[in-house]
Amino acid sequence: MTTRRIAVVSAGLSQPSSTRLLADRLAQAVRDDLMTRGVEAEVTVHELREHAHDITNAMLTGFAPTGLQAVIDDVVSADGLVVVTPIFTASYSGLFKSFFDVLEKDALAGKPVLIAATAGTARHSLALEHALRPMFAYLRAVVVPTAVFAASEDWGGVDGISGALQARVHRGGAELAELVAARASSAPADPFALTTSFEDMLAGR
Amino acid sequence: MQFGIFTVGDVTTDPTTGTTPTEHERIKATIEIAKKAEEVGLDVFATGQHHNPPFIPSAPTTTLAYIAAQTKRIILSTSTTLITTTDPVRIAEDYATLQHLSDGRNDLMMGRGNTGPVYPWFGKDIREGIELAVENYHLLRRLWTEDVVDWEGKFRTPLQGFTSTPRPLDGVAPFVWHGSIRSPEIAEQAAYYGDGFFSNHIFWPASHTERMIAFYRQRFEHYGHGSADQAIVGLGGQVFMRKNSQDAVNEFRPYFDSAPVYGHGPSLEDFTRETPLTVGSPQQIIERTLGFRDYVGDYQRQLWLMDHAGLPLKTVLEQLDILGEEVVPVLRKEFAALKPDHVPDAPTHASLVAAAGGGRDTTVHATGDDVTGRSPEADLQEEVTA
Numbered sequence: 372m373t374t375r376r377i378a379v380v381s382a383g384l385s386q387p388s389s390t391r392l393l394a395d396r397l398a399q400a401v402r403d404d405l406m407t408r409g410v411e412a413e414v415t416v417h418e419l420r421e422h423a424h425d426i427t428n429a430m431l432t433g434f435a436p437t438g439l440q441a442v443i444d445d446v447v448s449a450d451g452l453v454v455v456t457p458i459f460t461a462s463y464s465g466l467f468k469s470f471f472d473v474l475e476k477d478a479l480a481g482k483p484v485l486i487a488a489t490a491g492t493a494r495h496s497l498a499l500e501h502a503l504r505p506m507f508a509y510l511r512a513v514v515v516p517t518a519v520f521a522a523s524e525d526w527g528g529v530d531g532i533s534g535a536l537q538a539r540v541h542r543g544g545a546e547l548a549e550l551v552a553a554r555a556s557s558a559p560a561d562p563f564a565l566t567t568s569f570e571d572m573l574a575g576r
Numbered sequence: 577m578q579f580g581i582f583t584v585g586d587v588t589t590d591p592t593t594g595t596t597p598t599e600h601e602r603i604k605a606t607i608e609i610a611k612k613a614e615e616v617g618l619d620v621f622a623t624g625q626h627h628n629p630p631f632i633p634s635a636p637t638t639t640l641a642y643i644a645a646q647t648k649r650i651i652l653s654t655s656t657t658l659i660t661t662t663d664p665v666r667i668a669e670d671y672a673t674l675q676h677l678s679d680g681r682n683d684l685m686m687g688r689g690n691t692g693p694v695y696p697w698f699g700k701d702i703r704e705g706i707e708l709a710v711e712n713y714h715l716l717r718r719l720w721t722e723d724v725v726d727w728e729g730k731f732r733t734p735l736q737g738f739t740s741t742p743r744p745l746d747g748v749a750p751f752v753w754h755g756s757i758r759s760p761e762i763a764e765q766a767a768y769y770g771d772g773f774f775s776n777h778i779f780w781p782a783s784h785t786e787r788m789i790a791f792y793r794q795r796f797e798h799y800g801h802g803s804a805d806q807a808i809v810g811l812g813g814q815v816f817m818r819k820n821s822q823d824a825v826n827e828f829r830p831y832f833d834s835a836p837v838y839g840h841g842p843s844l845e846d847f848t849r850e851t852p853l854t855v856g857s858p859q860q861i862i863e864r865t866l867g868f869r870d871y872v873g874d875y876q877r878q879l880w881l882m883d884h885a886g887l888p889l890k891t892v893l894e895q896l897d898i899l900g901e902e903v904v905p906v907l908r909k910e911f912a913a914l915k916p917d918h919v920p921d922a923p924t925h926a927s928l929v930a931a932a933g934g935g936r937d938t939t940v941h942a943t944g945d946d947v948t949g950r951s952p953e954a955d956l957q958e959e960v961t962a
Contacts, residue, residue: 431841434780436850563787565760569768572710572761575730 372411375551377401378449379416382456382467389489391418393521393540394455396532397487400544401453401551408552415449417442419466426466429473439473447478451485451551452512454503458490462502471506475562480511482557483550485543487519496520515546577911578922579904580620581613581896582655582812582879585633588886591834596886602632603639605889609882610643612893614650616900622653622685622879625662627694630836637670644678651924652678655774655879656687656755659716660708661698663732667712668719668740675745680925685753685774685810686713688762700731706761707731713752713765720749723940739940746935751923753810753877756788763788767795767807772922774810775872778881779837781850785811786871793873806920810877811868814853817898821856827891828855835885858902865903866910874915876922878907 379398383390394416402412419426425439435443446452456467471479486503488495499518507514517539525536567576583606589596597605610621623633623640633639640652652674657667667684674682688705689695695702711729718725719740728734744750753772756762757780766773773792775785789809796807816831818824825844832844832855847853854864865878880899883892921927929935 428842428846432779432838432847434784434850436842436846437781440781563758563760563784563791565764565791567761569710569764572706572764573714575707575711 372409373556374411374413375405375450375556376448377412377414377451377453377547377551378446379414379453380419380446380455380467380470381416382419382454382464382470383489384420384457384464384466388457389521389523389526390455390457391416392526393487393489393519394453396537396540397453397455397485397519397544400540401451401485401548404541404545404548405552408548410548410552415445417446419470422470423466426469426473430469435473443474443478447474447482448557449482450554450557451483451547452479453485453487453547454507455487455489456503458488458495458498461495462498463488463506468506471510474510477511479507482512483547483554484512484514485517485519485547486514487521487543489521491523493520493522493524496522513550515543515550517543517546519543577875577908577915578619578651578877579899579907580618580622580651580653580877580879581609581882581899582620582622582624582653583609583633583883584624584655584881585626585631586836586884587630587632588836588884590886590888591830593888599632605883605892606632606639607643607646608889609892609896610650610652611646612896613900614647616896617904618650618896618900620651620653620877620879622655624655625658625689626691627658627661627697628691637674640682641674641677644674644681647681650681652682653753654684656685656689658689658694659686659712660688660705661695661700662712664712664716664719665732665735665738665740668716669742671750672720672740672742672744675750675925676742680745680748680929682925683751683753683923685755685772687755688759704731706759709762710765713754717749717769720744723938741940743938743940745925746929746932747938748925748928748932748935750925751928753808758784758788760788760791763792764795767792767801768799770796770799770801772808772810772876774877774879775812777812777852777868778814779851782852782868782871785852789872789875802920803918805873805916806918808877808920808922809872809875810879810922811872811875812852813865813868813878813880814851815861815864815880815882815895815899815903816855817858817861817895817903819857821860824855824857831885831887839885858898861903862906862910865907869911869914874911874919876920 381391381394398414405412422439425436429435456463519539525533587602613621625636692702725738753774754766755774777785793804793807797804816828
């Protein structure tokens with residue numbers, strides 16, 4: 372059985388958070404779907420709250436402290452990402468954005484990503500389409516068509532999660548799993564590696 | 577091994593007193609610091625180059641020439657010379673002139689600079705920083721090694737029959753270091769030419785420095801300049817010392833907490849752990865500095881940042897006293913004992929002249945013009961005698 376690595380980034384602030392709840396549901400959906408394709412998923416979950424100070428420090432100093440660097444290394448080397456943010460003031464949270472701001476600009480190029488968000492009301496749902504999707508498009512990540520949004524009321528329903536939300540979770544998870552399974556396991560770009568010869572550099576090529 | 581200091585030349589408010597030096601005071605203080613560095617037995621003084629407030633060193637060779645006139649022994653260098661936005665013709669002329677004035681007591685370190693607006697002020701684009709560094713430096717070398725240069729490139733007006741004057745002292749160009757934090761292209765450039773590579777080292781984790789130096793060493797060997805452990809490596813460092821380490825921490829903390837580069841971010845303790853910054857007793861500085869060798873190998877030049885973040889001149893001079901009296905003599909001895917014989921020292925003017933088989937005057941006298949074949953000197957002679 373082949374293996375793929377999935378990194379989950381959750382920007383929820385409260386403990387427990389509905390953002391993490393959604394992140395876990397999505398991770399499980401990806402894992403289940405990959406399993407049906409004969410692929411075993413190794414899933415790591417990163418709570419940005421634990422790295423909030425380090426993320427700010429990285430913005431101020433230009434380098435990530437050891438703990439944050441381990442998260443960054445895991446995220447940029449994963450075969451697929453699940454990213455979940457609470458919607459604050461009509462967009463992703465500042466913490467969520469700041470984490471992606473401290474990545475190298477090409478670090479997520481070509482990376483399959485499933486985007487998701489939580490909020491108190493469904494009126495925020497399009498933030499996924501007008502904020503997260505363009506942000507990941509800018510990073511040249513490959514965002515799956517389904518973006519999963521969960522408002523407070525979505526957590527009602529039978530067994531704690533509404534049928535509609537569960538359907539979106541499964542669809543988004545399946546879309547990510549399909550992309551991840553179809554690709555070779557990815558090696559992250561080494562920012563210290565030279566990609567050209569000095570003769571070419573001298574010749575201005 | 578060479579030990580010295582490098583300055584950014586920032587005009588920063590002292591957070592403990594709220595006083596800010598004037599440009600005049602800061603420029604004069606820089607001179608005092610350089611002279612003190614020689615007095616306490618350091619080997620190198622290097623100044624940065626900046627073209628925007630709050631920095632004062634916009635004309636580094638003017639400052640370095642002034643220091644050269646007032647010192648006898650110390651090597652004058654840069655940290656860094658902006659190879660991207662400074663015309664290589666100006667660099668060739670300015671630093672060759674400094675070489676003559678200082679009797680070869682200078683080298684220089686190339687850097688790209690990192691402030692976006694500075695590039696367009698000089699007609700350049702920061703997105704072409706690497707390309708500028710590569711093309712401009714290649715031209716600079718030709719200007720120093722070839723008497724008459726025909727040249728055409730992407731970034732500068734072409735040159736036809738151009739002679740950069742004065743020619744390098746004794747026919748030997750100043751030694752060049754290349755400084756970079758994390759651009760492998762610059763390490764490659766240094767390796768290609770067999771030049772020195774300097775890692776700033778101070779604001780970032782040691783792991784960056786380790787990767788870059790290892791890459792530079794490997795490429796230095798690849799280009800046939802010697803074995804990897806013979807490559808010429810320099811490191812930055814940042815220290816604050818007092819006899820008792822807790823006194824050092826207490827005194828330095830307010831400067832750290834509001835310093836321009838890392839202020840208002842990580843704690844002093846975090847930053848000390850994550851980067852080579854060392855705040856403590858002379859013995860702690862010695863131990864930490866010796867530890868650099870564990871991840872970069874035997875290296876040739878150690879420069880420390882001393883005068884920044886608003887530290888008053890008096891404090892900086894005290895720091896230099898401690899460095900010169902208690903730290904460097906021990907480091908000099910310890911590093912020398914560890915260094916194998918086949919690892920070279922940093923090149924100096926004297927060693928480069930020796931390697932070239934002796935010094936020679938390379939003055940290019942004006943030639944006759946194409947039409948009459950007469951030289952300006954002959955014309956002048958005729959006028960004088962007429």
